[in-house]
Structure formats: C-alpha cells, structure tokens
Amino acid sequence: MRVALFLTCVNDTLYPDTGRAVVKLLTRLGVEVDFPMAQTCCGQAHYNTGYRHQAEPLARHFSDVFGEYEAIVTPSGSCGAMVKELYPRLGERARAEGRGDSLAQALAPVVPKTYELTEFLVDVLGVTDVGAYYPHSVTYHPTCHGLRGLRLGDRPRRLLEAVQGLDLVELPGAEECCGFGGTFAVKNPDVSAAMGADKVRNAESTGAEALCAADNSCLMHLGGTMARLRTPLRPVHIAEILASTEEEPLA
Amino acid sequence: MSGTFVGMPAFPKAAHEAVHDDTLRGNLRHATHTIRDKRARAVDELADFALLREAGKQIKDHTLRHLDRYLVQLEESVTAAGGTVHWAADADEANRIVADLVKATGQSEVVKVKSMATQEIGLNEALEAEGIAAYETDLAELIVQLGHDRPSHILVPAIHRNRGEIRDIFAREMGSWGRPAPDGLADSPAELAEAARLHLREKFLRAKVGISGANFMVAETGTLVVLESEGNGRMCLTLPETLISVVGIEKIVPTWRDLEVFLQTLPRSSTAERMNPYTTTWTGTTDGDGPTTFHLVLLDNGRTDTLADTVGRQALRCIRCSACLNVCPVYERAGGHAYGSVYPGPIGAILSPQLRGTASEIDASLPYASSLCGACYDVCPVAIDIPEVLVHLRERVVQGGEVTSGGAKVRLKPAKGHAAERAAMRAAGWAFARPAALRAGQRFASRTRRLHPRKLPGPGKAWSASRELPKVPAESFRDWWQRTNGGTTGKSPNSGTSGKGGAAK
C-alpha cells in the first residue's frame, strides 16, 4: 500500500521528529510512504479565524497535491478534521453562494481517503499492537478535534495500551479542551492560559512522565505551559511513542 | 436596579478579571462541574436521547420555516381564549407596551417569573423609570436583584455567588424591599430558602399584576408553558388579577404533541432532572380561576433578522437549557458577565451578535470567545452547531458582508482592528499557495533560530506572556526528506526507515 503523508505546516516547520516517526512507523508496518513536496497547509487557521475565502485555494491545492493517492495519512487530529469535516462545508458554502459545484467536486475525492494516523492504523491496517516499546508512564489527552471532530474514540488508547513497557494512566478531565484553539490562544490569552494550566496540573497530578496527544498544536500550547510552570512532565506525540522500539528507542 | 450591559469592553478584557478572581473561578468550577456530571447521567438514562434530540431539532426547524403561519395561528388561538396579543418589534416597544398595561391597572408594583425575554429587553429598568417596582421571585433572580448585580447564567443567574455571599446579601438588603431576613441567618440552603420564602410570600399575596415569559407557546390552542423548579413562578402565574407574558416569537411549537419531546429533553439538559417539578400551562382566561386579564407581548427584537441568515438562524432553536454553558471551558473561566449580555456562554456568543448586530466592541469580540472545542454542540438538546455559527460570525466580523438588519439588507464593513490580521492571513495564504516560498521561510527560520526572541512582539505577546515558545528545529521535515530521500539515504536520526524517495512535484 502506498500512502501520502500529509504532515501539516506546523509539523513540517516545527516538529519534524513527528514526521520522521510516522515514516518510520508506517514503513515498519509495510506501508510505502510518500511525502508530496508540493503540500503546504490545509487552511484551518484561515477558516477558523473567519477567512473562509482564503481557505478555499488552500483546499484546492490540497486536492491537487493529494488527489492521486490511495490514502492520505496525517498525524494531526485538527488538520484531519479540517479535511474531513470542513472541506465538505467549504464546497457546500461555495455552492450556496452561487459559485457552482467545482470546489465541491474537487474536494469530494480527497475527503474519504484522508485518515488521522491512529484511525489509519486501527481501521485501515487493522492493527493495535504496532510492536512499539516505550518504558514510561504516560497520560493521554484526547484533544477536541480527535474526540468530538473525528470521533477517534478509544483507538489511540488501544494503540497505547498495546505498547510494551508503557504504563497508561488516566487523565482527570481528559475530555476538556486544553485551551489552544488556534488563534484563540492569542485573541483570548488569559482564558487560554488558564485552560492550559489546568490541563497541565491535571496531567501532573497523575504522576506520569509524559503527556501524550495526537496533535502537535495542542502539545505546543501544553509544552509551552509546562516549561513556564516548570513541571517535570514532557509533551510527546503519539506517533513518536508508536515509532519507538527496543532497538531504536525514542531519542 | 440590576446593572446594565451597555458599553461593555470586549470579551478578552472583560474575561481578564474573572480569570484572576479565585473565588469566582472556584464557585463557577464547582457549580458547572456538578451540574454537567449530573446532566450526563440523566441523559444517559434515556436510550433514545439521540432521537429526541433530532426530533427537537426538526420540530424547531419546521416551526421556524413556517413561523409566519404559526404566529398568526397563535394570535387567533390566544384571542379566542380571551387573551390579548401585542406585537413588539424591539425592546423599546415591548417595554412601552408592558409599562402602559401595568399603568392601566393603576398598580405600581408587579411580581415577576424568571424570564430571559424580559431581561433581554431590560424590562425592570424600564418599569422603574415609570415608577413601577418589579420584584423578581425566582430565588436566584432574587439574589441577583437584591445584590444590585447582573445575572451570569441562564438557569442559575447567581451561579457566581456562594452561600456565604448570598447570606450577606439577604441580611443586608431584604429589609429595604419588604420583609427583612430573620436575625442570625445562617448560610445553610434550608435557612436561605426559608428566608426567601417568607420574604416572597407577602409579595405574592399583595401583587395584582404578574409578569412572565414562557418556555413554549402552543400554536393550536394558544397555550403558554412555563417550566420551573421552585413553584414561585406558579404563584405569580395564578394569584394576580392581571398576567402579562413577554415571549420571543421563536418560542412557538405547533401542537401539544410537540411538547412531549421538549418536556423530556429540557429538564434533563438543564437541571439534570427526569422531569421538572412544576410545569404550568395557561390558555387565555378562565372565569373564577387565575388571572382575569391576560396579555401576550410577542417580541421580535432581532429575531426575524436572525431568521434571514441561513447559517445563523439555527441559534433560534435554542430552548435555553444552559447545558452549553455548563460544559464550556471558556465560560467556566471567564464567568457569565464577560459576555456582556443576559445570554452568556456559547449560546450567548452566537445569539447576542445576531440579535444586536456586530457593531459594538463586545459583540464583535463574542464570536472569538471560544476555542471551538465542540463540547457545546455535543450537549445541545436541539443540536445547534455552535462552532459552525461562531466561525460564520467571525467571517462577518473580519470580512463584513450582507446581513439583514431591521428587515432590510445592508452591507457591513469589516470590524475595526482586524487589518493586520487580514494582511497576515493573506500573506500566509500567499506563501502556502507556493511551496517554494513556504520552504524559503522555513529555512530562514532555521538559520536564524538562535536569534529568535523569547518574547514575541505585537499580538504574539499574549502567547509568550504565559507560555514558552517552541524552538525552531535546525531542519524542517521537507528538507530532511529531500536530503535523505525519506530516510533511505544520508544521515538521519531514524536510519532504520526505508521509505521511498520523495516524488517532488
């Protein structure tokens, strides 16, 4: 199987380790991974901030870049939700505004082929034990887009539970938003920071070494909060845990 | 008596104080978490809640689509049952109608059933200006009124107060409004409730005019419905000689049968009860029983304008259960007052900028008072996609566009203060449309990574004030991919990978 890695602009620019982990993991599972170099950004920040019209060309660009692949895999719940939930809406709204069907038609093929990483592993590859080894205690934050956008359910947890050596500890208030919310973090800094601090304190109370999520945007916000609050916790993307093996542990 | 919302600062500023008020945050956190857990249990008990939710949504959508027809039917039914219907286009007109009706009775005081519509139009203040005293009889509203405060929650307007604060308010204020609080009042719920009961009883028995809203109006019979927990509302609805109900035009349901759905979903969503303790219905007037005069004031106040918006109109499905407030992480930290309206929380963030327009600072900031976490949509018993409407209204704020205002189509200019953001979004859009430009930017960021400041200037300052910035890596993923062919050649941290070469396009 040959899949395209949609890494997202945030991961590409700030978190290349996550991308390398996805490549390593999928390759280990026998999947051929391609990284179309023309990919850029899904347009989520534009859309959510109220610049829907500016998100449209980015969505079109996405379908140009990824249209030919069997499957598109992304290690980001929020960008995955942008494609799967909101691209169809972009098409509908363009139609409602009398601008024809062309956007809807361009986007229709990529939507069902796009998978968030854990969804791809569990639903498409049919694995929960990916042969990973990570001898640490971890608490898992499900993230809003993973939980309520993509409805990932217990997929990430099942994957983590199968990791050898990993001690998964329950996060109090797991389903609450971490307070990132893209531009929300900048537009409402006080509330955003208070939400982030509460999330970090909850994670700290579990005694876990690492806080895991399937989205580096939330982890950036939480990691920045951890550093400021000087907690011993560290943020870690689920792809990096799943890519880690006994022979080649996570750096 | 209660404070006003006019001239509120924008949401982020209003939220700033609340976030740093530990007592307030503690009160809110305790109250919202208790009720949200109870609600989840009460909803889980019903195997068909998802179906009820869908049914509620459909009934409301159908009614809104044919609102003109149902309003006319309602007016006919109410009139036939001995009531009088008045139409109010806006708050001023509604207040004037009510004040005139009260004056015509020769009375100078009224008792009130808790009602969002009368708060929305500022009825108490308007009556006060006409020399009429309006007494709130709902326990929480009473606390707000006696405390010269503003409500901060749809269902529990005094949610921001704890028992100690309430005891102090009762002891200090009750005497100047009627029967004073008993000496040595303690802060146990039973004693506080008893003090309120004694204080209110003399008002119920004296009042000749009652004012209410309604949760529902049944078009086929002209029946109005109020759901409440305390029974104080029922006192006001039955004891006075004259009853005046002020109700938003969207509160109609076509038939009695439709109530079946909402009488199940509303109590469970709001108070986490299987059934609310008091459901009062009244239809016009009846000889020898209840009020002898009944007036219904149908309130528009921005509702038909909202109805004209194909995305935003779903906000009119709201049955004011307040479930969205109780699960909202932003509401929990910012408190209800920060929303600058009687409608706080997620529903307030989409309702106020539609009913009032986005011209004021507070209304333009409300669509951004959310992290779009989606918890409000998940709990809403009529499935209002609040995040969708928030993003839709953000678009209105930053881009302007056509809206309906006062029944006429007008073209809005973008709100002030978004020019830099618009430019940034355009620039980002430009770079993202050109992978080479994105890549050049990444490389520049990597090369200069040691020079990056630890604090950001401009709008980014808010970020770095409370969180550390991520460090820019030495190499972007795409550069690594190209250099190592996806890890198959060259030095890489994960040299074991064997991904195929990058088909650069």
Ligand code: SF4
């Ligand atoms: S928007 Fe939905 S959840 Fe919120 S108060 Fe209205 S009906 Fe209840």
